[in-house]
Amino acid sequence: MRDDDSDQEPVDIIGDSDDDTGANPHAQHGPSNFQIGQSFQNKDEAVLSVKDYSIHRGVEYRVLESDHLKYHEKCKEFGKGCSCLIRISLRARKGTWELDYHVICARIFPLVRTDAAVTVKVLQQATEADYGFRPSYRKVWMAKQKAVVQIYGDWEESYAELPRWMLGVQLTMAGTFTVLKTSPVRLGDQDGNSNILPIPFALVEGENADSWSFFLSNLQSHVTPQEGILVISDRHNGIKVALEAPENGWLPPRAFRAYCIRHVAANFSLSFKGKDARRMLVKAAYAKTEAEFYYCFDIMRTENPAMCDWVNQMEYDKWT
Known part of the structure; x- marks a missing residue:
């Protein structure tokens, strides 16, 4: 059970899938239109703006071209009363529009930069206020992790940079001694x-x-x-x-x-098929009295004397 104010990685959360929810997925927020000649600093910024526009208006588009120079899409109703050609990156899922975590990351980035301890619940609410519907906990969690990496760097990369940083300190500050202490991994x-x-x-x-x-x-x-x-x-x-x-x-x-009786039973099953024989062997191994042990042995001997011969190759005190 997950505390709504926690910030842990989601694995399987009851009642929280990757589906976004909301009563009004067509809420009118964000840019209302685009202008010919409107400029962007790079392709990512342009695509992000188009995503905002499409999500807010609930418009579905079809990809025409996508490469390092072009990202061209058109409305699926193009030619049927719609003449809209636009750049977009949306995915339709189960009849609703899906807001991917890359877009969420761009929207929550300022909040994470201001306070890295901000909870996923707060970020969900902020995203819902902006887009008009609530993204799943998992998507917002992934978006926050991406924002943290963009702000502070990757944990593994930062750790790998420590020796170089320490050497740099020693080279630039004469007389400096640095010591790197690590702790063994304990499982x-x-x-x-x-x-x-x-x-x-x-x-x-x-x-x-x-x-x-x-x-x-x-x-x-x-x-x-x-x-x-x-x-x-x-x-x-x-x-x-x-x-x-x-x-x-x-x-x-x-x-x-x-x-280990599990290994013994597995090897036993390679020579003697049938669940009943294996069950009798395991029952004999866990027998608490000699009478119970020999009762299981007698059943195995009646079924197939070779079973007892196989078992007798092991010392009794090693497996019973």
Whole structure:
């Protein structure tokens, strides 16, 4: 649920699509006409003015030419009582005229430049007052982001410029020392008990014993220095070799290993088709008593003895 006064990026907002709303999409605002010989500083300014004109008057046009020199359109009713030829960039959508966020950006730019903290709700209201109908939250949010970039620059580009800026300060101001401190990226997730868990990762050349040894040694040093860790993983040979190597420090009682039942069930399904067999395997894995475990095993043995043979290749304490 989104607070109307928030300024967060929209993802899926109930009741707020990309459609613009308003009771009077044909409100008469903006320029009332154009004059022959009227000049503009560039093509973007000309197209923006034509968009304003078209949106306010609810007129539909067809593109004739569009390149770096020309942007030529004419009214769809041209020759049927209308002789209007004009430059425009509008898109018809679901029978209504769509105001794209580039046009909104030009209109809200002064507001954002005055106060970068202005909320999207306020910008929606300002746009509605200008055009006579209310654009969607998402369009106004995108328009504000574009305006912020135009005013303050892109975040990534600004960050990349820091080393050059610091060097420039050192070169122009003798005796200046600059220090750039960065913070490591920390990723996390939340379990069912509302505990925040870190998500470590590594970029390696491939999934093999060496890369797993590298990852697990750093995991132990920086994330899990305590004893009694349970490692739940698939049965990849690289993980097995890395965990069983004494020098890596992942043997009991320092750490214990279990197999991920989802991976086990997925591999099981490659050899034995049918949802019932897979369901019995998973049920056996989560059984809380021996009686329940062997009950599931007996059903699998009755269905196909090869299923039990496949499962018996794994140590029971690793997956049950």
